[in-house]
Amino acid sequence: MSAETIGLAVIGCGTIGRVRTVLATEYPGVSWLGLCDIDGEAANGLAADTGADFVTTDFRELLARPEVTAAIVATAENEHVDPIMAAVERGIPLFIEKPLATDPVESERVLAAIEDRGVDAVVGYTQRFRRRFLTVKQRLRDGQIGEVSSVVTRAFMNRMVPIATLRKTDRRDALTPMVVSGTHSLDMCMWLMEGKTPVEVYARSCDPVLGELGTKDSTFGIFTMDDGTLWSMNISWALPTIWPGAVYGIEIGIVGTKGVIDIEDTHRDVIIASELPQGAGYVTKGYAAEAPRHVDFIGSYPPGDLSDGLLWGPMREETMTWFNRLTMGVKTPHATAADGHRNLLLTMAMDLSARTGRPVSLPVAAEDLLVTD
Ligand SMILES: NC(=O)c1ccc[n+]([C@@H]2O[C@H](COP(=O)([O-])OP(=O)(O)OC[C@H]3O[C@@H](n4cnc5c(N)ncnc54)[C@H](O)[C@@H]3O)[C@@H](O)[C@H]2O)c1
Numbered sequence: 106m107s108a109e110t111i112g113l114a115v116i117g118c119g120t121i122g123r124v125r126t127v128l129a130t131e132y133p134g135v136s137w138l139g140l141c142d143i144d145g146e147a148a149n150g151l152a153a154d155t156g157a158d159f160v161t162t163d164f165r166e167l168l169a170r171p172e173v174t175a176a177i178v179a180t181a182e183n184e185h186v187d188p189i190m191a192a193v194e195r196g197i198p199l200f201i202e203k204p205l206a207t208d209p210v211e212s213e214r215v216l217a218a219i220e221d222r223g224v225d226a227v228v229g230y231t232q233r234f235r236r237r238f239l240t241v242k243q244r245l246r247d248g249q250i251g252e253v254s255s256v257v258t259r260a261f262m263n264r265m266v267p268i269a270t271l272r273k274t275d276r277r278d279a280l281t282p283m284v285v286s287g288t289h290s291l292d293m294c295m296w297l298m299e300g301k302t303p304v305e306v307y308a309r310s311c312d313p314v315l316g317e318l319g320t321k322d323s324t325f326g327i328f329t330m331d332d333g334t335l336w337s338m339n340i341s342w343a344l345p346t347i348w349p350g351a352v353y354g355i356e357i358g359i360v361g362t363k364g365v366i367d368i369e370d371t372h373r374d375v376i377i378a379s380e381l382p383q384g385a386g387y388v389t390k391g392y393a394a395e396a397p398r399h400v401d402f403i404g405s406y407p408p409g410d411l412s413d414g415l416l417w418g419p420m421r422e423e424t425m426t427w428f429n430r431l432t433m434g435v436k437t438p439h440a441t442a443a444d445g446h447r448n449l450l451l452t453m454a455m456d457l458s459a460r461t462g463r464p465v466s467l468p469v470a471a472e473d474l475l476v477t478d
Pocket of ligand 1: 116117118119120121122141142143144147162164179180181182184202203204229230231273407408
């Protein structure tokens with residue numbers, strides 16, 4: 106089998122861009138590496154660590170390089186659209202961090218451009234690459250619990266994540282628990298329930314702790330699917346800093362007509378307790394945990410864990426598998442751009458329902474989801 110090589114552009118050299126770039130250096134098929142960050146220090150630092158071939162603070166300059174054959178967009182949540190559109194113009198395959206955009210109308214425009222140009226664009230729903238979820242997906246594909254009738258999802262997150270995320274921008278209207286983080290659990294459940302289409306959602310939010318930062322603490326909702334399946338999707342990202350789950354823990358119950366699948370994914374199976382403080386699970390520039398943390402659920406950082414300078418876990422599987430998709434055309438379970446757009450609209454529909462106190466019929470037009478007040 107002959108394989109293509111990759112001329113890789115990475116736009117956004119922060120926490121996640123760095124992880125994916127370091128992984129690219131381990132992949133023999135990446136023959137050229139170009140980096141961009143508006144923060145020259147971040148870009149140059151990563152270039153020095155990875156021996157990149159090209160580095161710039163202007164993504165257009167990077168994307169104009171003839172060596173580039175694929176791009177990763179790993180900029181901050183509000184800054185995805187311009188680099189995606191520039192890469193789509195070149196028609197190269199894309200790996201985009203979630204969400205596709207934070208504005209639903211922009212997201213629709215981005216998806217249309219990707220589809221019109223026939224670009225192979227995938228979105229970073231990293232949890233799909235965990236063995237436990239891949240095998241659950243297969244059991245469901247094989248019909249082992251009959252017809253799925255009811256699903257309940259509970260996502261608990263440490264408030265370090267919203268604090269670290271929201272401090273990066275003043276544009277916080279769309280940076281809700283569902284849009285930024287619940288989207289991972291939502292994608293997982295929509296993937297596991299593939300074939301079912303939501304027709305209505307009803308949700309409620311509250312904000313006693315994080316309201317002052319311009320976001321919500323918790324959003325709980327109930328979706329009804331076209332075949333009558335009920336799905337309760339719940340997230341709180343306001344758990345105290347000292348909660349041992351440093352980032353993300355979920356439970357998903359899937360009830361079928363002939364069985365049930367019960368997923369406990371809270372990471373309570375590997376725990377460290379120490380007189381020495383443990384760091385923040387989600388590390389981003391200039392952020393440190395507000396309170397000393399002495400107990401930690403090891404494994405609660407969704408991308409994976411570092412050992413001897415290398416990241417092990419689903420982000421490795423996801424990134425390396427994407428490279429295989431590019432070089433050898435292998436079939437992969439990556440979320441598509443259409444999945445990413447759908448996920449944004451569903452998370453925003455929950456927020457709209459919570460804002461108005463009314464159920465929202467689905468599908469809903471992107472314009473109707475804009476935050477206008
Ligand atoms: N897949 C996952 O599990 C996962 C986990 C965490 C974060 N994320 C997503 O990854 C993305 C990046 O998150 P992060 O934690 O790395 O953030 P970060 O703030 O650490 O990094 C973002 C970088 O983008 C740069 N940037 C912003 N605008 C730019 C532009 N126009 N051109 C070039 N660079 C620009 C910033 O300077 C910063 O260095 C977000 O969308 C986030 O939601 C995904």
